[in-house]
Amino acid sequence: MSTVTLLVLDLALTIVGAGSWLAALSFAAGTIAPKRARLALLFxxxxxxxxxxxxxxxLALSGSGWWFVQEKLTFSLPLQALATAAALALAVPALLQAARRAAPAPDAAADGEREGAAPSTQRLPARAPTALLGAALACAAGLLASTLIGYPLDLGAAAVLAVLVLLGTGVGYAVFARAGRRMLVGFAGLGALVLVAAVAFSWMTSMVPPDFAEAQPGGGHASAHGLAAAGPTSSAGPASTAGTPDELGVDSLRTPADVAGPRKEFTLRAATETLTLASGDEVESWNYGALPGPELRVQQGDVVEVHLENVDVEAGVTIHWHGYDVPNGEDGVAGVTQDSVLPGESFDYRFVAEQAGTYWYHTHQNASRGVQRGLFGVLIVEPAGGIPERHDLVVPLHTIGDSVLLGTSDRPSGIGVPTGESVRLRLVNTDMLPTSFHLAGTPFTVVAVDGQDVASPTPVDGRALRLPAGGRVDLAFTMPDERVALTTDATASAWLALTPGQAASGPASGPASERPPDRSAEPELDLLAYGGGPAATLPAGPLVRAEMVLDRNPRFLQGVPVNGYTVNGAVYPQIPSITVDGGDVVELTVANRGWETHPMHVHGHHVLVLSRNGEPATGAPLLLDTFDVRPGEVWVVALVADNLGIWMDHCHNLDHAAEGMMMALHYRGVITPYEHGGAHGNRSE
Known part of the structure; x- marks a missing residue:
């Protein structure tokens, strides 16, 4: 059975246990007849x-990893077993005795009463229903340990749950034994006090801001409010702030203005706009001048300079270069590497385009709203010698409102390609959910994933390509003498049809406008087993092991109660950072205890996939910046700490990031003058 199936079954059995003990209690409480006693025994x-x-x-679930069973083996099962033993010892004998009592015949009832015969109904000793209640509460505590607390269940949380079980059982005893109001109020009052204290402690710790200086060794990211913060300006970007050998500010980790190389300059203006799509639907968009934003196409070795202006986006904007390993000060995370750019302000980004490939850019200020509204675009870095394909097509997928755009249109579009010429399709998933793409009409090869070339790619036909949120793949094929159709499971209203003929593009017409067949049932291409080359192994260097256990648990998010998305049981900014030194090799284990897929994205680095669910990657070495961790999965990846800074590591379902699933990879000694909130309303997600 799969890990998810085992988790569901265990949860169901815990609920069945709690419900059965409560049912037994309902039949055992008060004055009971033999039939009620037998039903109590049954339950x-x-x-x-x-x-x-x-x-x-x-025990079977433990084979998937300690993260899935920690609270079950150390708390839930022992507590439930102890409570069950108590119920069997204290309640079952009394129930058996009550069940054996035979009801007297009607005409003998009066004689029995006169002769002192035992009546057919009785009230059990208080210890019996009390033990049944304790067993039910123990099951409920185990359920809360898994769903409310999650991983890891620490000693304090376990103690609170155990004390609440004891006090709840005490309340039951006071009721069943008719022990008087003082005992009842005493147990209930103590229980309420423990519960309120636990909730208050959780609330107070959630109010700690994400940028307190003491957090550097363990949690959050360090702040240096004495460091001169160079925020958005009306002209040039922020000035660098020199750090010391032991202390570097993120503002000092920027590309020098005099860096050598040919310049490619762009200006992006963020503004609100009502757009009419190809379908005629109107959408309220925030964008960088178009939807999608302008394609930034440069060559390897260029110095890319982007001037960002905010015209009227009240929530503020930045530009994050998704998948591109820029210097930390250029990373565009509001509240970490810069302040949000408010209306009337501007910010300049600069980096050397050293990595060829397919990337994209988007706001990292309140991104769960901004990216959905349209603050994104594509960054293409061509290799110095160019690509081998004759035609280079970029196809981002994006959902805005109720409309899904494939490329720039929410309706079918067509492109003419001469037969026999080579084509590269760059697919970019800018949505918050994974989606599958299908290419019908020709075999293809996967030549790059997340901007990184794939070694020894082989032809593929009849396989779906599943892209995580934020992920990219490059496909290559030779144009046949018939139509090639690109479709996606995200929409049935838009597709891209490539037809033999002279190069041209526009709305699909003629054969290109015919709806392609549904290919949603195609098997998925497993990229961990695709391509060739040497097996993925840990790079050399000092080893740092870290783990991220993903779940969903009720939490306070900066004082607000939410059903948060947690990492190691906490929500941002209470999640401890992964602290590294330059040159460290980080082996990161990511386990998903929850019921939703989490596309995990590490800024400033690519990770090498080592294994998934204990099975080593067998294809070409797979370097990713975003990887989907599905429910019950465990991924082991590695990265080299070779890019100083404070780097966000978060779920790229941006709603999940906004509700807590976000942390930092923190180089020791790096500090930031920026903070969450403040005058610029910084929101790091």
Whole structure:
């Protein structure tokens, strides 16, 4: 069985156990007849069987990793077993005795009463229903340990749950034993006090800002409010702030203005706009001058200079270069590497285009809103010698409102390509959910993933390409003498048809406008087994091991209660950073305990995929900047810490990032003058 199936079954058995003990309690409380006693015994047996069934399930689940069973093996199962033993010892004998009582015949009832015969109904000793209640509460505590607390369940949280079980059981005893109001109020009051104290502590810790200086060794990211912050200006970008050998500000980690190389200059103006799509639908967009934003196409070795102006986007904007390993001060994360650019302000970015490939850019200020509204575009860096394909087509996918754009249109579009000529299709998923692309009409090869060339690619036909949110793939093929259709599971209204003929583009017409067949059932191409070359191994260097356990648990997010997306049981900014020194090799294990896919994205670095679910990657070495961790999956990846800075590491389902699934890869000694909120309303997601 899969990890997800085992998790579901274990959760179901815990619920069955709690429900069965409560059902047994409902039949055992008060004055009971033999039939009620037998029903209480039946449900007690069902609860015991549920516990026994959990044991092999949890042991099987432990094969997927400690992250999936920690609270079950150390707390839930032991507590449930102890409470079950108490219920069997204290309640079952009394229930058996009550069940054996036979109801007297009607005409003998009066004689029985006169002769002192035992009545057919009775009230059980208080210890019996109390033990049943304790067993139900123990199951509920185990359920809360998995769903409310998550991984890791620390000693403090376990103690709070155990104390609440004891106090709740005490309240039950006070009721069943009719022990008086003082005992009842005492147990209930203590329970309320423990609960309120635990909630208050959680709320207070959530109010700690993300940029306090003490956080550098363990949590958040360090701040240096004495460091001169160079924020957005009306003309030039921020000036660099020199750091010391032991302390570097992010503003000092920028590309020098006099860096050598041919210049490519661009100006992007962020503004709000009502757009009419090809379908006639109108959308309210925030964009960088178009939807998608202007394509930035440069050559390897160029010095890229981008001047960003905010015309009227009140929420503020930045530019993050997704997948491109720029210097940290150019990374565009509001509240970490710069302040948000407010209306009337500007900011200049500069970096050397050293990496060829397909990338994209988007705002990293309130991105869960800004990117959806249209603040994104594509960055193409051509290799110094050019690409081997004759035709180079870029196809971003984006959902805005209820419309899905494939390229620039939410309707079918067509491109003419002469037969026999080579084509490169650059697919970019700018959405927040994974999607599958399908290419019908020709075999193809996957020549690059996330901007990195694939070694020894082989022809593929009849396979779907699943892209995580933020992911990219480059496909190459030779144009046949019939139509080639690119479709996506994200929409049935838009597709790209390539037809034999002279190069031209526009709305699909004629054969190109015919709806391609549904290919959503195509098997998925596994990129971990695609291509060739040497097996993926850990690079050389000092090893730092870290883990990220992904889940969804109720939390306070800066004082606001949310059903948050957690990493190691916490939400940003309470998630401890991964702290490294330059030259370290980070082996990162990412396990998903939740029910949703999380496309994890590390800024400033690419990760080498080592394994998934314990199975080593067998294809070409796969270097990614975004990788999908599906429910129940465990990925092991590695990166080399070779780019100083404070780098965000987050889920690229940006709603998940906004609700807590965000942390930092923090180089020791690097500090930032920027902070969450403030005059610029910085929001790092």
């Amino acid at each position: 007690s047996g069902l609860a015991t069987l549920a516990l026994l069934a959990r044991v092999p399930l949890v």
